[in-house]
Amino acid sequence: MQTPDELESDWIHAVFDVLREEVISIAADFGDRVKRQIDQVAATTDLRPPSAAALLGAVAIETTNMATSLLPGAATPGADHDDGDDDDDKEREP
Amino acid sequence: MTSEQDDAELVRLAAARGLPGQLAFEKLVDRHQVWLVRLLAHLLGSRSDAEDVAQDAFVRAFLAIEECRDGARFRGWLRVMARRLAFNHRRDSRTRTRYEEGSAVHGADHFEAPAEQLEGRDLLEQVLGELSYAYREIMVLRFVEEMPLKEIADTLEIGESAAKMRLQRARGEFQRLYERRGRRDADTGRA
Numbered sequence: 001m002q003t004p005d006e007l008e009s010d011w012i013h014a015v016f017d018v019l020r021e022e023v024i025s026i027a028a029d030f031g032d033r034v035k036r037q038i039d040q041v042a043a044t045t046d047l048r049p050p051s052a053a054a055l056l057g058a059v060a061i062e063t064t065n066m067a068t069s070l071l072p073g074a075a076t077p078g079a080d081h082d083d084g085d086d087d088d089d090k091e092r093e094p
Numbered sequence: 095m096t097s098e099q100d101d102a103e104l105v106r107l108a109a110a111r112g113l114p115g116q117l118a119f120e121k122l123v124d125r126h127q128v129w130l131v132r133l134l135a136h137l138l139g140s141r142s143d144a145e146d147v148a149q150d151a152f153v154r155a156f157l158a159i160e161e162c163r164d165g166a167r168f169r170g171w172l173r174v175m176a177r178r179l180a181f182n183h184r185r186d187s188r189t190r191t192r193y194e195e196g197s198a199v200h201g202a203d204h205f206e207a208p209a210e211q212l213e214g215r216d217l218l219e220q221v222l223g224e225l226s227y228a229y230r231e232i233m234v235l236r237f238v239e240e241m242p243l244k245e246i247a248d249t250l251e252i253g254e255s256a257a258k259m260r261l262q263r264a265r266g267e268f269q270r271l272y273e274r275r276g277r278r279d280a281d282t283g284r285a
Contacts, residue, residue: 012265015272016237018215024132030145031127034152035120041153042116 101125105165108156119156126169127152130176136234137180139223147183151176173249177231184227221271229264236261 027033107118130151134144155162155172162171222230235246247257 012233012268013237015218016233018218019136019234019238020240022215024135024141024144026128026131026141027145030131030149031123034123034127034149037149037153038116038119038123038156041157045157 101168102165105159105162105168108159109162115159116156119159122155122168123152126172129169130172133173133234133239134176134180136238137177137231138184139219143183143187147176147179151179154179170245170248174251177249181227181231217272217275221268221275224271225264225267228260229267232257232261232264233268 101122104118104122108115108122127148130148131141131144134147135141138144138147151172155175158175162168164171222233225233232246232250235241235249236243241249243257243261244254246261247254250257250260252260
């Protein structure tokens with residue numbers, strides 16, 4: 001036999017059907033937004049090495065530097081050993 | 095492999111940090127985002143607020159993943175964290191008044207006239223909005239999430255007897271407000 005409390009719960013339970021059955025859609029990019037923020041947090045808090053994207057970006061910059069140094073007129077002796085440090089270039093400038 | 099075991103493994107990997115840990119945590123995000131946003135939407139009454147708080151909860155969970163001692167219960171752990179953030183979010187936006195503690199008193203007066211036009215979901219939302227946040231919260235956990243009392247107590251970080259008392263009072267207040275609209279019988283078919 002149900003107690004008065006349980007009877008009230010049954011009644012209220014029925015009232016809440018509408019919320020229980022409701023489908024709440026989330027923004028299509030919600031997961032991506034969360035992951036982007038986590039990626040930023042992870043990078044800034046040093047919780048992991050640079051992400052694959054960051055590594056690829058670094059390689060691209062390095063490749064560009066190397067290609068630039070190989071262009072006629074841009075190359076200087078020892079340029080193929082250049083680590084891209086701007087200070088080195090400045091030291092060679094007249 | 096059960097979902098709990100999957101969560102436990104992902105939490106273990108995430109706690110080990112590094113890129114694999116981050117990727118493991120992102121799988122947890124994929125798995126738990128829908129129910130979390132749904133819960134928060136019901137607590138806060140706004141999907142956009144729910145997404146903001148859910149995002150914050152995931153980031154904080156990621157930063158504190160080592161503190162999740164039982165990875166199989168990641169969902170409960172995340173829910174406690176999200177509930178705290180939702181509480182703070184609502185507290186910080188009190189000027190918006192909809193969920194203020196005192197809104198029940200003022201709201202009841204304001205809703206006298208239009209209440210008769212409200213039905214179903216709108217009426218329910220209106221009544222929930224009039225409840226104090228603590229009451230709304232426990233009503234959502236019990237009657238929307240259908241959580242047992244023990245789990246509610248764990249989520250609210252209070253004792254089981256305190257949760258029972260709060261639920262009893264919330265239910266009484268909900269009933270009073272709902273009946274005030276005179277829609278109870280019409281909506282439920284109860285004689």
